[in-house]
Amino acid sequence: MAAAKTKYDTVAMSLHWLIAALLIFMLIFGEDLMEAGEVGGTLAPSVHVSIGSAILVLTVLRLVWRLANPPPAYPAGMAPWVQMASKAVQVLFYILLIGIPLTGWLAMPRFLSREGAMTGITIFGAFPVPGAPNLGLPTKSFHELMSNLMIALLTLHVLAALKHHFVNRDDVLRRMLPRGIRSNAGQATD
Ligand code: HEM
């Protein structure tokens, strides 16, 4: 029998770090990109919706991959409530990773009408953003609120990862890092 999996596989890891990089970029520059559209035309909003859509597509791929390839077990000795908290944070991450792009899409009609029926925003220059229904709901506020919630959750997630690594000194962070990056303990030095 194969040894029990102790690390995330390469696909899960690549998707985790790619989505993390795109998301952090969006959390920092997302608002500016949409505001730049008010003076500078469609390029900046196109970057916003393109990267935002990429996050959505990559997240769906990641979920499908995860369902087929379950993550490694938690390190032995991790308290059940910590495991449950970790799972809850993961579920919330996935809800936000899908919810933020969707509410952004639903916020498009009002944004466009405020911008004088701006046309020409594209996803990677390949096709226009599909028309969204105008639900008459404060979708922009939902989009903004979920982005802020994401910042809070991400802060918690990063602090937890660092605590595991530097305080508990377990393998939680290493499970999400490429094989080369690990402690040298026990390695030959030839
Ligand atoms: C920027 C946005 C980020 C998001 C949305 C995110 C999301 C997630 C999710 C959903 C998981 C569960 C595994 C999976 O579903 O594939 C996970 C695991 C993990 N992430 Fe992140 N992450 C982010 C950034 C980071 C950063 C910056 C660090 C490093 C400090 C980090 C460290 C970890 C570690 C160590 C794990 C494995 C531990 C576990 O299984 O819970 N993540 N992340």
Ligand code: HEM
């Ligand atoms: C994970 C991906 C995304 C993040 C983190 C994100 C983040 C943000 C942020 C922080 C704002 C500024 C909100 C404010 O004014 O305070 C914003 C605005 C906006 N976003 Fe996104 N966004 C994402 C994806 C998308 C997508 C995929 C679309 C459309 C298809 C979109 C459409 C919009 C629109 C239309 C606005 C402006 C709303 C308005 O001013 O009326 N976003 N986004």
